[in-house]
Amino acid sequence: MTHRVRPATPLALPPWLAHALRAQRGPVPWSAVTRGALAGGPLLIAALAAGHVSLGVVAVIAAMLAGINDRPGSRRASVRRIGVPALAGAAGLLTGTYAGEHLGAVALTLVLTVLGLLAGAVSAVGPVASGVGTQVLVTAAVGAGMPLPDTGWSRTLAFLAGAGWLLALRLALPTPGRLTGDFRFDGERAAVAEVYDAVAALLDATGTRHAVARRAALTAALDQAQDALAGPRLRRYASSAAERRLHAQYAAALPLAEAATALAWAGEPVPARAAEGPRRLAAAVRGANHTGPLPAPARSAPGLRALDDALLRAAEAFDGGEGGDLHTRRRSPRSVARTVIGAAGREYGLRVGLCFGAGAAVAQALHHTQWYGQHQHWYWLPATAVFLVKPDLGPLASRVLCRAAGTVLGALVFAAFAAVLPRPEGLVALVVLAGALIPVAARHFAAQTAVVTVLVLALVMVGGEPQASVGRIGETLLACAIVLVVGHLPVPGQRGGGVRARLTAAGDAAHAYLAHVLSGSTDRATRWTLRREAYRTLAEARAAIALATAELPALARHAEGADEIAATLERLVDTTTACAVHLDHTGRLTPEHLERLAELRDRLADRSDRAAVRLPDLPLAG
Structure with missing residues (x-):
């Protein structure tokens, strides 16, 4: 009788040691x-x-x-x-x-x-x-x-x-490599172009298992572009045309990101040509030139219609160079x-x-x-x-x-x-x-x-x-x-305050975004600003949770359950985005949208109670 030898499984390093051995690349x-x-x-x-x-x-x-x-x-x-x-x-x-x-x-x-x-x-x-x-x-x-x-x-x-x-x-x-020409806005151009590339990558991944990671990459690209454009405007009353154009190009990327997220939420593959438009926009930003003709996607679904409308607005913004001041992240004292x-x-x-x-x-x-x-x-x-x-x-x-x-x-x-x-x-x-x-x-x-x-x-x-x-x-x-x-000393109050504070901020931002969408407001600029804040606070919460869970077990246990809450909040914001796009083009929500929102509301209420995190009540009926 022969015995089959099982291959040895590699030993998993504890999170705190794995983090110490990990280095950034680039x-x-x-x-x-x-x-x-x-x-x-x-x-x-x-x-x-x-x-x-x-x-x-x-x-x-x-x-x-x-x-x-x-x-x-x-x-x-x-x-x-x-x-x-x-x-x-x-x-x-x-x-x-x-x-x-x-x-x-x-x-x-x-x-x-x-x-x-x-x-x-x-x-x-x-x-x-x-x-x-x-x-x-x-x-x-x-x-x-x-x-x-x-x-x-x-x-x-x-x-x-x-x-x-x-x-x-x-x-x-x-x-380096840009010793001639206007190099003042190289950082801004690169950051805005990365947003359009991230939109194209998300459209390519729609309907696949890579969609969630690509949506997170899109959020990171939007965060970096937001930071790049949020520096002091030294010529507030005499801003250059190049500067105004970059602000317009960033603002034009927001509805594209919204449409791509709604398509990813639906989970159905989109035609390959849908990603070609954002890629051409990215090349136009990097080269500081015109976009040329943009391929229009089919308009067979609300998400695709939103994508086509966003491409048209982007083309107008690239030509006119005027856009909203949506890049500023305002935090009150x-x-x-x-x-x-x-x-x-x-x-x-x-x-x-x-x-x-x-x-x-x-x-x-x-x-x-x-x-x-x-x-x-x-x-x-x-x-x-x-x-x-x-x-x-x-x-x-x-x-x-x-x-x-x-x-x-x-x-x-x-x-x-x-x-x-x-x-x-x-x-x-x-x-x-x-x-x-x-x-x-x-x-x-x-x-x-x-x-x-x-x-x-x-x-x-x-x-x-x-x-x-x-x-x-x-x-x-x-x-x-x-x-x-x-x-590792015990401190007054409950441990893990940083993680809970980030999750609470993410919950408040998700609540404000959902309330605005369900109110039926036609103010899209406010909607896109609220959406940005919801995803940004979620990214900050994810970063805080990742650090907390990589601590030694005595400290990591204080972040138990936080990752599940963050994941549920992300699905809620994704669903809210899908609802916003659907409302724009049909004027009503489907039973699937309402059922998903109610399910996420109940899941959040249960998980936040177990993790002792304060989250607002979601504005849902029924």
């Missing part, structure tokens, strides 16, 4: 690499030539932090993404400098702890606010602990000069304040404040011991804790593993270079190389940590301090231990 961002190389090196060379090395070090630190926020997108959106955290960082540096000069260790620790509570609560608002919180705390620690001969105001001005230099490079340098003082802000702020304050207290207690050494800088420990405790940078266990591994690798690499490089020329070259590598290393937290460690240690030596690799490793491991302990 083409090399050569523009950001060029800016990184040109950011720190010239600033340091100018400071050495002028005899103000310490101010040069501060300016390079500012350029480094601005480079970390230098993400793909439009030039104007980068003004807020880089500039607002830089202004906050300058304020933190000034505050930390004067607090360090005039307060004792205990009072200084209390001030830094309170600052951590406030900055952590603000960080819960969104990505830019998170950058603000990070830079405030890092620069406050640097200002309080870095032994520099300069005044607080001179440090602050040097910091602003460093961040301003990186921002100027971001705004002025052309994109009241909603921001609710986020800051709500469950997410309180939980976030408490953990950041405890980690930052504990890091500062331990660092100052060890500052004069033999272990710490004469030349060590105590601000490294709390500054490291800030990056480790930020939940938007990844799950806690993943952050700790990546930070520890990256610091050890970066310190060893720097020690090897420091043994052979001439000073200061070799160290300046190392700063240039590390600055160029930051945009590439940003794909993985460990790689980014390694590159930043090399850059910071090089700056320390340029400033006249001895090689500090061993101290950097020790402080990072201490910060990892502090964050791991604080991250």
Whole structure:
């Protein structure tokens, strides 16, 4: 008798470890690499030539932090993404400098702890606010602990000069390959074109198992285009024709996205030629030229009629260059304040404040011991804790593993270079190389940590301090231990406030969108704006859930059931979109639409009760 040997099944890694090993993919961002190389090196060379090395070090630190926020997108959106955290960082540096000069260790620790509570609560608002919180705390620690001969105001001005230099490079340098012509709106063009390509991809996938993923990709493309177009309009009353055309092209993509989503909801394949029109529109956006004739799809169903109508409106918008101002995502001060003082802000702020304050207290207690050494800088420990405790940078266990591994690798690499490089020329070259590598290393937290460690240690030596690799490793491991302990401490109230807050916001947005559609309103601009907000808040909730479920089991259990609620809300918004398209072309809903809405309402009510998430009652009859 023979026995059949079953093939061994691969062992599944736990989510927290799998996340630590996962890296982003994509083409090399050569523009950001060029800016990184040109950011720190010239600033340091100018400071050495002028005899103000310490101010040069501060300016390079500012350029480094601005480079970390230098993400793909439009030039104007980068003004807020880089500039607002830089202004906050300058304020933190000034505050930390004067607090360090005039307060004792205990009072200084209390001030830094309170600052951590406030900055952590603000960080819960969104990505830019998170950058603000990070830079405030890092620069406050640097200002309080870095032994520099300069005044607080001179440090602050040097910091602003460093961040301003990186921002100027971001705004002025052309994109590689576009050295001629109008390159000011390259980021906006690429983002809007991606929306039309995503519409075409969703139409291709309609009726297949890939439709759900393609609809999510369309949402991501719309989010990126919305961000790209939401930068400051410096010429509000004399806006260029190219700028107006891009706004019109984005607005024209919204009804196309709506029609494609309704077709995907119906689940029936559409003719291949239906996707040809959006692809031609994408090519026209990228090339900044005319669309030419667009193939019209058959008008045999409401979704196809909506698609044909949207293509006609898009052609008119491309030719006329006029469109609605639908790109702006407006958040009232009241909603921001609710986020800051709500469950997410309180939980976030408490953990950041405890980690930052504990890091500062331990660092100052060890500052004069033999272990710490004469030349060590105590601000490294709390500054490291800030990056480790930020939940938007990844799950806690993943952050700790990546930070520890990256610091050890970066310190060893720097020690090897420091043994052979001439000073200061070799160290300046190392700063240039590390600055160029930051945009590439940003794909993985460990790689980014390694590159930043090399850059910071090089700056320390340029400033006249001895090689500090061993101290950097020790402080990072201490910060990892502090964050791991604080991250698993019980806190007042219910855990998982960030996830629940995102789900509640998504539920409110879905409710507003559905109520508008069922009201029979003919205001399509408002409908498309509400639809965008519904899908955007859902994407934010999905991201928060993905991070929460990749935590260690003790923390991941607080997000149980959240993914099911998000999936149901997504189906509800998809169904609402299908209802809107059907109402436009028939004036009434079918029994299938009503039955699906009622089913999703009941499912949401049941799942939200089990997961303790507050969702509004859906405006359905019967």
